Amino acid sequence: MLKFYSPLTGDFYENDVDEFGWNNGTVDYPTLFTGSDMSYYADSIQEAVEQRNGDDGGNLMLYFDESRNPDIKAKVMSAVPSVETQNGVLMGCTTVKLRESLTAPEMEDLLEYLKGQFSDGWGEGFEQQAIQISNGVLNVHFWNAEHFAFEVVSVQSEESVKKPPVPKRPTMKLIGEDGNIFAILGRASRLLRENGQQEQAKEMTNRVFRSVDYYSALNIISEYVQTELSEKTPTKPKTRSDMER
Structure with a gap:
C-alpha cells in the first residue's frame, strides 16, 4: 500500500x-x-x-x-x-x-x-x-x-501485517504416567508455562475444574498439549473416584 x-x-x-x-x-x-x-x-x-x-x-x-x-x-x-x-x-x-x-x-x-x-x-x-x-x-x-x-x-496495509504465529503445542505422554487427573493437569500446565503460554495454561485449568468426568478433563488437556488422545475421542466415562486415584 x-x-x-x-x-x-x-x-x-x-x-x-x-x-x-x-x-x-x-x-x-x-x-x-x-x-x-x-x-x-x-x-x-x-x-x-x-x-x-x-x-x-x-x-x-x-x-x-x-x-x-x-x-x-x-x-x-x-x-x-x-x-x-x-x-x-x-x-x-x-x-x-x-x-x-x-x-x-x-x-x-x-x-x-x-x-x-x-x-x-x-x-x-x-x-x-x-x-x-x-x-x-x-x-x-x-x-x-x-x-x-x-x-x-x-506503508503496510492491515491485510499485509502478519499475525504472530500460534505457539506449537508441547507434547506430553499419558500412557505409563501417573493417572491422577490433578497430577496430569499440573504437568500440562507446567509445560504450557515453559512454552510461553501462560494464558492457555490458566484457561485449561479453569476448564478442567469445570469438567464433569475424567475423560472430559483429559480431552480438554489434550486440546492444549499434544497427547495420545489429541486425535481421538474418548468413549468410556470415568467416575469422580477414578479421577482422584
Missing part, C-alpha cells in the same frame, strides 16, 4: 458580523489558508471529502481508462483521496492499494492521472464544496498549479 501526500490550500470566507452581532453573510474576498491553518479543521474537511467520495468510496481508479495503460489498471486496486495531518500541516493523502508493484514508467503514468483528477476531475468538484467552519466557510484545493508535487510513502 502506498500513500501519496500532496499540499493543500484553502480559501476562507469569514462571516460578516456587524457591531450588533447580526450575520450579514460572508465577505467577498477570501483569506488564503495554508495546510497549517487548515489543520485545525481537519475533521470538518475529512467529512467533506467523504461526502465527495460518495457511495463508491472515492476510488479514483474506477475512472481510469484501461486503454491508457492496461497494466496499471490490472495492478492498482484503488486510489482513494483523504486528508491527514503531518507535523502540524494538513495534507492531501491518496491511499493507493496495489496487487503488485509498479514499474517506474507505470508510477509516473499513475501520478499524472491523479494530478489530472485533482486539477480537472475529483478535485475540481471538491473545491466548489463550501465547508462550514466556526466563523465562516472554507473551500479546499487539492490542486495548486504552482506548488504541487506528490510525496510517495510505502
Whole structure:
C-alpha cells in the first residue's frame, strides 16, 4: 500500500458580523489558508471529502481508462483521496492499494492521472464544496498549479501485517504416567508455562475444574498439549473416584 501526500490550500470566507452581532453573510474576498491553518479543521474537511467520495468510496481508479495503460489498471486496486495531518500541516493523502508493484514508467503514468483528477476531475468538484467552519466557510484545493508535487510513502496495509504465529503445542505422554487427573493437569500446565503460554495454561485449568468426568478433563488437556488422545475421542466415562486415584 502506498500513500501519496500532496499540499493543500484553502480559501476562507469569514462571516460578516456587524457591531450588533447580526450575520450579514460572508465577505467577498477570501483569506488564503495554508495546510497549517487548515489543520485545525481537519475533521470538518475529512467529512467533506467523504461526502465527495460518495457511495463508491472515492476510488479514483474506477475512472481510469484501461486503454491508457492496461497494466496499471490490472495492478492498482484503488486510489482513494483523504486528508491527514503531518507535523502540524494538513495534507492531501491518496491511499493507493496495489496487487503488485509498479514499474517506474507505470508510477509516473499513475501520478499524472491523479494530478489530472485533482486539477480537472475529483478535485475540481471538491473545491466548489463550501465547508462550514466556526466563523465562516472554507473551500479546499487539492490542486495548486504552482506548488504541487506528490510525496510517495510505502506503508503496510492491515491485510499485509502478519499475525504472530500460534505457539506449537508441547507434547506430553499419558500412557505409563501417573493417572491422577490433578497430577496430569499440573504437568500440562507446567509445560504450557515453559512454552510461553501462560494464558492457555490458566484457561485449561479453569476448564478442567469445570469438567464433569475424567475423560472430559483429559480431552480438554489434550486440546492444549499434544497427547495420545489429541486425535481421538474418548468413549468410556470415568467416575469422580477414578479421577482422584
